[in-house]
Amino acid sequence: MVAPAPLKPAVLWFTGLSGSGKTTIARDVRDRLLASGARVEYLDGDVIRSVFPETGFTKPERDAHVKRVGFLASRLEHHGVIVICALISPYAASRNYVRGLCRRFVEIHISTPLAECERRDVKGLYRRARLGQIGNFTGVQDPYEPPDAPELRIDTSDMSVQEAADRVMRALRGDDELAPIESVTRLGQHATNV
Ligand SMILES: Nc1ncnc2c1ncn2[C@@H]1O[C@H](COP(=O)(O)OP(=O)(O)OP(=O)(O)O)[C@@H](O)[C@H]1O
Numbered sequence: 001m002v003a004p005a006p007l008k009p010a011v012l013w014f015t016g017l018s019g020s021g022k023t024t025i026a027r028d029v030r031d032r033l034l035a036s037g038a039r040v041e042y043l044d045g046d047v048i049r050s051v052f053p054e055t056g057f058t059k060p061e062r063d064a065h066v067k068r069v070g071f072l073a074s075r076l077e078h079h080g081v082i083v084i085c086a087l088i089s090p091y092a093a094s095r096n097y098v099r100g101l102c103r104r105f106v107e108i109h110i111s112t113p114l115a116e117c118e119r120r121d122v123k124g125l126y127r128r129a130r131l132g133q134i135g136n137f138t139g140v141q142d143p144y145e146p147p148d149a150p151e152l153r154i155d156t157s158d159m160s161v162q163e164a165a166d167r168v169m170r171a172l173r174g175d176d177e178l179a180p181i182e183s184v185t186r187l188g189q190h191a192t193n194v
């Protein structure tokens, strides 16, 4: 039997509302990739924020957070790593900036509707936001700008974690469906000057 071709480096970027399922699916994908022997790094917005607690939630602060993590992800990707990032990353412009830094940027919109995320309220944050106890909460006081053309869109309302992770793995393997390397590299060269 012929061994499957090794997976190419890429940045798998999970974006979506709080509670949509980014971390849950991203961890499943990470575990599958690690089990396959791939070089993997997982960058979760919450973990990065715990290291840099001064990072706030205003638009400029969220944009800076996304750009920092995206830059780091792009450097790791250039060194042959499959990088998995899970951040709400609500603003299209900063996500597209990161796309420009990366060679293979796989944008995965976890599109679970607000009502379902709020019903789950895993961290109790929607309730606190509705009570006005926290501000700048995406989906309550602040907008979420959905990607126009993500490589993948997953609504977890009626899909298992396993099926969602299967889809991500298929997108990672399906090179031809992703943006041509040349155009992405050109953008990346421009963006690394910033
Ligand atoms: N198919 C599914 N995929 C992912 N999560 C699901 C699914 N079905 C139900 N869930 C549940 O939805 C919740 C998603 O929470 P999770 O922490 O992954 O969200 P998140 O997008 O990372 O949020 P945050 O931005 O606040 O970190 C979990 O409690 C998970 O068990």
Ligand SMILES: [Mg+2]
Pocket: 022, 023, 024, 044, 046, 086
């Ligand atoms: Mg999370």
